Amino acid sequence: MIPRYSRKEMTTIWEPETKFRIWFEIEAHAASAMAEIGIIPKEAADVIWEKGGKAEFDVARIDEIEREVKHDVIAFLTHLAEFVGDEARFIHQGLTSSDVLDTCFNVQLVKATDLLLADMDELLEVLKRRAMEHKDTVCVGRSHGIHAEPVTFGLKMAAAYAEFDRSKKRLLAAREEIATCALSGAVGTFANIDPRVEEYVAEKLGLAAEPVSTQVIPRDRHAMYFATLGVIASSIERLAIEVRHLQRTEVLEAEEYFSPGQKGSSAMPHKRNPILTENLTGLARLVRGYAFPAMENVALWHERDISHSSVERMIGPDATVTLDFALKRLTNVMDKLVVYPENCEKNMNKLGGLVHSQRVLLALTQAGVSREDSYRLVQRNAMKVWQEGKDFLTELLADEEVRAALSEQDLREKFNLDYHTKHVDTIFKRVFA
Numbered sequence: 001m002i003p004r005y006s007r008k009e010m011t012t013i014w015e016p017e018t019k020f021r022i023w024f025e026i027e028a029h030a031a032s033a034m035a036e037i038g039i040i041p042k043e044a045a046d047v048i049w050e051k052g053g054k055a056e057f058d059v060a061r062i063d064e065i066e067r068e069v070k071h072d073v074i075a076f077l078t079h080l081a082e083f084v085g086d087e088a089r090f091i092h093q094g095l096t097s098s099d100v101l102d103t104c105f106n107v108q109l110v111k112a113t114d115l116l117l118a119d120m121d122e123l124l125e126v127l128k129r130r131a132m133e134h135k136d137t138v139c140v141g142r143s144h145g146i147h148a149e150p151v152t153f154g155l156k157m158a159a160a161y162a163e164f165d166r167s168k169k170r171l172l173a174a175r176e177e178i179a180t181c182a183l184s185g186a187v188g189t190f191a192n193i194d195p196r197v198e199e200y201v202a203e204k205l206g207l208a209a210e211p212v213s214t215q216v217i218p219r220d221r222h223a224m225y226f227a228t229l230g231v232i233a234s235s236i237e238r239l240a241i242e243v244r245h246l247q248r249t250e251v252l253e254a255e256e257y258f259s260p261g262q263k264g265s266s267a268m269p270h271k272r273n274p275i276l277t278e279n280l281t282g283l284a285r286l287v288r289g290y291a292f293p294a295m296e297n298v299a300l301w302h303e304r305d306i307s308h309s310s311v312e313r314m315i316g317p318d319a320t321v322t323l324d325f326a327l328k329r330l331t332n333v334m335d336k337l338v339v340y341p342e343n344c345e346k347n348m349n350k351l352g353g354l355v356h357s358q359r360v361l362l363a364l365t366q367a368g369v370s371r372e373d374s375y376r377l378v379q380r381n382a383m384k385v386w387q388e389g390k391d392f393l394t395e396l397l398a399d400e401e402v403r404a405a406l407s408e409q410d411l412r413e414k415f416n417l418d419y420h421t422k423h424v425d426t427i428f429k430r431v432f433a
Contacts, residue, residue, distance in 0.1 A: 033200035094193030233287035
């Protein structure tokens with residue numbers, strides 16, 4: 001977690017103080033459940049909650065103990081006993097370390113996901129507003145980076161909205177996938193702990209009891225979770241790259257907001273660079289990179305090993321903190337994005353009407369010309385535009401073979417921009433209904 005790319009709301013979830021507080025709650029809820037079913041005295045559970053609940057866990061003290069015992073959960077339990085006293089012997093009855101570690105990790109991932117879902121809602125709201133604002137702002141569509149046919153800037157935003165709406169649904173599914181609790185003891189058989197304890201703690205923490213835990217919660221859940229974060233990161237990059245291309249000097253249909261006093265280059269005072277979206281491209285690469293080790297964590301030895309542990313201690317915080325920052329940054333970019341309709345129009349006309357070539361092609365075929373000949377006729381005139389800077393409609397009107405099939409009125413009608421935007425409302429209803 002690098003402060004430059006972190007937000008306090010998310011980093012707090014991963015701070016040691018937060019982790020130890022969750023560990024305590026798991027242990028205390030487990031004690032309450034055991035007291036209810038008569039495994040430990042109710043008075044002991046009350047003391048654990050009272051004294052442990054008031055405790056200010058000392059991270060440095062826990063680290064000191066861990067340096068001696070070489071075990072983080074034992075270090076915590078030893079420190080907790082310093083607050084609780086004699087009743088501490090009833091803590092961690094029948095549990096194993098993974099019960100605490102895995103359940104805590106999933107609690108943290110759920111909390112992180114709730115922040116990411118809130119981020120997603122903010123982004124969707126901005127994308128919808130920009131889509132409506134530019135629903136009828138006509139601009140050229142591009143395939144392979146080359147002018148294709150007209151679209152609208154609003155459609156670009158609607159496409160991004162639909163993509164992130166899908167991402168939100170995936171994230172909700174990932175939240176459900178990861179929201180499980182395991183308190184099943186060594187090798188997951190409940191030999192020394194009643195399954196009712198797990199059910200009780202799961203309910204208190206807002207989780208579901210893991211159906212089968214082999215001392216650890218199965219890591220296919222985490223693989224799916226981090227893969228989902230990777231897909232969201234890819235969508236962030238897709239929209240960021242769209243902005244970067246549109247901000248190129250020779251395009252300049254849109255650009256990141258350039259604030260008063262902002263400087264783009266230490267050497268060239270004229271520069272206005274797409275630094276935020278370039279940053280988002282880099283951050284997306286990182287988040288995607290965390291998905292692969294999560295998938296490798298699925299294959300643990302037998303009932304458990306801890307090869308996954310070091311991985312998750314890094315990718316859990318890093319992936320969620322980075323994605324949270326990236327979503328917030330993207331929302332800000334899109335909220336303040338400057339769009340230039342006049343440049344959209346200028347670029348649309350840069351190739352002398354070639355964006356209407358398909359309409360002419362189809363009109364020729366409908367007039368009785370074979371598709372092969374129609375394509376030849378249209379391409380013959382289109383190449384004059386590419387190579388000689390001619391006007392497409394003028395060349396078509398002067399082509400005797402074309403005129404033999406289509407009248408001047410027929411040809412001029414094929415250059416009507418409204419034809420390309422007639423179904424924009426239909427698409428918007430599909431996206432925003």
